[in-house]
Amino acid sequence: MFKSVAFAALFAATFATSSAASAAAGPITWTFAYTGFFNQAADAFVKDYRLAGSFTGMDADRDGFVRLNEITSFTLGSTNYLTCGDTGNPYYTCGMSNFSYQVGGKLEFYASTDGRDPEGMAGSGHYIHAGFGEYDYRYNPFEYTELGNVWTEQTRFQIAPMMKSGAVSPVPEPGTWAMLATGLLLVGATASRRRGQPAAR
Template sequence: MRPRWQVTVSTTREIPMKKLLLLSGLTLALGAAHAGTWTFTYQGFERDGTFDPDYKLSGSFSGDDQDADNVIELDELTNLVLEGQTYVGPDNGSGIEYTADSFSYTPTGTLQFTSRYIFRDVRYLWGSIVSGDHIHHASYHIYTGESYSSTAYWTGQTTFTISPPPVPEPASFAMLGAGVLLLGARQWRQRRPRRA
């Protein structure tokens, strides 16, 4: 009787060792951040002391991990849009100054950014979005004195979705690559001529 833990692999064609090594290297490389465009949504925020499950912050960004450190940072962004406004990229001509002060995204799904905006004419408009903390909007009219302020806070119930979806942790890819290498070593041992 065969032990339960024994695995039998049968193939009709053996894979050369060079191809197995190439495959494992490619698999590990896929875990790295790369050029692309992502869309994301945070949903469910605390507003005026009450959790609002329908309140959303949606956005998108494009970038390229030019230094291959597995993180897309502010200087590697080509575009960042939050709530329909462009914070990194071509000016929309509105006269409102939109700025991103920090940004990082790892392909495992960790997104962090700090942004703000300001506009001055007969009104002052200003606000900030700090991921993981708050979304703040405010305005003040110089002549009428009318003002407005609204802040929404991230909570433990806030959900985050991003597309394309995050890739597994690099450790998962390393385990997959190690498995491919072990399979290759097993094949090599089986093909090696046995000594008499």
């Protein structure tokens, strides 16, 4: 019982630390990369193909997630999908319709570009749906083609906050320290209690 409570307290303290750190520090830039995709054109898994980018934001409401309305940039390659639609060209669209990052966990997003002729008869585009695929497509009145790189169980994900030179890591709030101390005390009490029990025969 004590062990379960102790681990629960430690988990809560760790979660609160990461969320509080994100909010207390102000905007943070995270870099991320996915490596290894199934390439449809080659009909093979390409272990070295890499899709990398970065985003800047913060967990403003401290719910453990950074969401679309909490980021100020999202870049893949040379494209910032939060600002790329500001071209004034009515036949070109670019942007994001979904974004969510669980601090310390999963990243989800959908970003796309699309260009077409004034009649809307022909065009081409590119879109990335994290966890599913990165696709290039073309269309005209006679055909639609689409090829891309598909996520698999072998696709590796990496993400980390990018600290500026000389930056100081955010300091957790007093409440976070209190939860962490409580968890450590419970772990200590559990260990002490176990040492005092006779060995099972």
